[in-house]
Amino acid sequence: MLQKLEKLISSVELKLSTVNDNKELEEVRIEFLGRKGQLPALTSEMRDLTSEERPAAGKALNQTKQKISSLFSEAEGKLSDLKGSDSTSGIDVTLPGRKQNLGSKHPITKIIDECSRVFRRMGFVVADGPEIETVYNNFDALNTPKDHPSRDELDTFYFDDGRLLRTQTSPVQIRIMENNEPPIRIVAPGRCFRRDTPDATHSMNFHQIEGLYIDKDVSLADLKSVLITFAHELFGPDVKIRLRPHFFPFTEPSVEYDFSCIMCKGKGCNVCKNSGWLEIAGAGMVDPEVLQNVGYDPEIWSGFAFGMGIERIAMIKYRVNDIRLLYENDIRFLKQF
Ligand code: PHE
Numbered sequence: 001m002l003q004k005l006e007k008l009i010s011s012v013e014l015k016l017s018t019v020n021d022n023k024e025l026e027e028v029r030i031e032f033l034g035r036k037g038q039l040p041a042l043t044s045e046m047r048d049l050t051s052e053e054r055p056a057a058g059k060a061l062n063q064t065k066q067k068i069s070s071l072f073s074e075a076e077g078k079l080s081d082l083k084g085s086d087s088t089s090g091i092d093v094t095l096p097g098r099k100q101n102l103g104s105k106h107p108i109t110k111i112i113d114e115c116s117r118v119f120r121r122m123g124f125v126v127a128d129g130p131e132i133e134t135v136y137n138n139f140d141a142l143n144t145p146k147d148h149p150s151r152d153e154l155d156t157f158y159f160d161d162g163r164l165l166r167t168q169t170s171p172v173q174i175r176i177m178e179n180n181e182p183p184i185r186i187v188a189p190g191r192c193f194r195r196d197t198p199d200a201t202h203s204m205n206f207h208q209i210e211g212l213y214i215d216k217d218v219s220l221a222d223l224k225s226v227l228i229t230f231a232h233e234l235f236g237p238d239v240k241i242r243l244r245p246h247f248f249p250f251t252e253p254s255v256e257y258d259f260s261c262i263m264c265k266g267k268g269c270n271v272c273k274n275s276g277w278l279e280i281a282g283a284g285m286v287d288p289e290v291l292q293n294v295g296y297d298p299e300i301w302s303g304f305a306f307g308m309g310i311e312r313i314a315m316i317k318y319r320v321n322d323i324r325l326l327y328e329n330d331i332r333f334l335k336q337f
Contacts, residue, residue, distance in 0.1 A: 001042075001045070001046075001049065001053070001057045001060070002056075002057070002060050004042060004045075005042065005060050005061065005064045008032070008038055008039065008042065008064060008068070009064060009067055009068065009071075011038075012028070012032055012068050012071055013071060015028045015031070015032075016028060016071055016072070016074075016075040019075055019079070021079065022079060025072075025075060025076065025079060028075075029072065032068065033068070033072075039064075039065065039068065042061065043061060046058065046061065104334070104335075104337060105337070106326075106334065106337070107314045107318055107320075107326060107334075107337045108207055108310055108311065108314055108326060110314075110337060111310050111313050111314045111317065112189040112207065112209065112310055114234065115187070115189065115209050115230075115234070115310070115313070116187060116189060116209070118229075118230055118233040118234060119187040119209075119211065119230070120187075121233075122226060122229060122230075123185050124185045124186055124187045124211065124213075125185060125186050125187075126186070126187055126188070126189070127172055127176055127186040127187070127188045128172070128188060128190065129166075129169070129171060129172035129175050129176075129188055129190060130166075131165060131166055131190065131191055131192075131193070132159070132163055132164070132165060132166070133163065133164055133165070133166040133171045134162075134163055134164075134171075135151075135162060135163070135164060136174075137166075137171035137174045137175060138156075138164055138166050138167060138168070138170075138171045139151055140293075141171075141174040141290065141293045141294070142170055142171065142173070142174065142249060142250040142290060143249045143250045143287050143289045143290050143293070144249040144250070145249065148249065150167060153195075154195060155167070155194060155195050156193075156194065156195065157193050157194075157195060165192075165193035166190075166192055166193065167192055167193065167194050168192055168208060168210075168307060169188050169189070169190050169192060169208040169209065169210035169307055170210055170250060170305070170307060172186075172188035172190070172210050172212075173188075173210065173212045173250075173286075173290070173305055174290075174293070174294060176188075176212065177212075177214070177291075177294035177295075177296060178294050178295070182214045182215065182296060182301050182303075183214055183215040183216075184212055184213065184214040184215075184303070185212075185213050185214075185215075186210075186211070186212050187209055187210065187211045187212075188209065188210040188211075188212075189207065189208070189209040189210075189310065190207065190208065190209075190210075191205055191206070191207055192205070192206055192207065192208050193205050193206075194206075198323075198324060200321065200322045200323060200324070201323055202323065203311065203323050203324065203326075203327060205327075206309060206310070206311050206323070207309070207310035207311060208281075208307050208308060208309055208310060209307070209308055209310060210305070210306070210307045211226070211283075211304075211305060211306040211307070212286070212303065212304075212305045213226070213303050213304050213305070214286065214291075214296070214301055214302070214303035215301070215302070215303060216300065216301065216302070217302065218285075218302045218303045218304060219285075219302075220253070220285060220304070222304060223283060223284075223285070223304035223306065224241075224243065226304075226306075227241055227243075227257055227283065227306065228241055231259050234313070234317075235259060235262050235317075236262075238260075238265065239259050239260055239262060240259070240260040240266065241257055241258065241259055241260070242257065242258045242260070242277060243255040243256070243257050243283075244256045244257070244258065246282060246284075248282055248284055249287070250284075250286070250287050250289075250290045250305070251282075251283065251284025251285055251286060251287055251304075251305055252284060252285060252287045252288075253284055253285060254282065254283070254284035255282070255283050255284055256279060256281070256282055256283075257280055257281060257282075257283055257306075258277040258278055258279050258280060259277070259278045259280050259316075260276060260277060260278075261275075261276050261277060261278050262278070262316060264276065271316075278316055279312075280308050280309075280312065280313070281306060281307055281308030281309060281312075282306065282307055282308075283304065283305065283306035283307070284304065284305065284306075285302065285303070285304050286302070286303045286304060286305050291303075311323050311326060314326065318336075318337065
């Protein structure tokens, strides 16, 4: 009997060492432990033993049962380890892949990039300036009178030290001219701030792109040709532009310029409020006063400047009807660009 039990253990060991998966393991389990298996068979042989032989055999039988059950749990453990390390059996290759969410550029960044690209092709260099400015650069050097309404605390964010959040990108003109000799040909995209109450067309922070062109004998015709080229590059060859007389402290003469409405092609619709025109921005010939402020001789140098709202262009181009959508960081909105 004892010999039989020992033999049983070693044949269980042998069988288990060849097992590769749960199904095979189950087969071995049935062979030895199942109702008609080898262990129950040996158990019933106990009946044939004499009463002297029985206690020792019973003890050996119990030990054998324990040994076999630990052999099985060992084999089971090995199988699940194997699963974890195996590159195919543990992975369901039929599951759909996990989606990687790729980011994309914000519509405002896209418009800035696109405008910069167009102007660079015309020979403009992209320049930069700080969002926190001096009153001098934002107003004084730009010939803005002390009582100009835009200087009011109700319109402009001031810091305690007297500096401010720039209300326009025009101070970049001053910085560039103070630090460079003419000729100059730059565009400066960037963020600006005004104390506006937010609504569908106003936001307390917004973006502009500034242009500045200084050389000898620059005329309004040069400005116009740059703006026409820009309009055509951005919205196609059918777009017309229109200059209207206006006033800015730092340009003389000053104009506002409009694009013919890209929705209705100038016929009149709700986007252009039936005028056929979309107001784009301000521009003009750099005021001699400004040239003097930066140490350029207005008798030798002349130039033009322009500034336009990036959000305005983004809203026209992407047909967005509320500026606030551009600032809410709503993925459902941003995904579309
Ligand atoms: N800075 C002006 C504005 O914010 C626009 C402008 C720029 C006008 C350059 C003339 C020249 O409205």
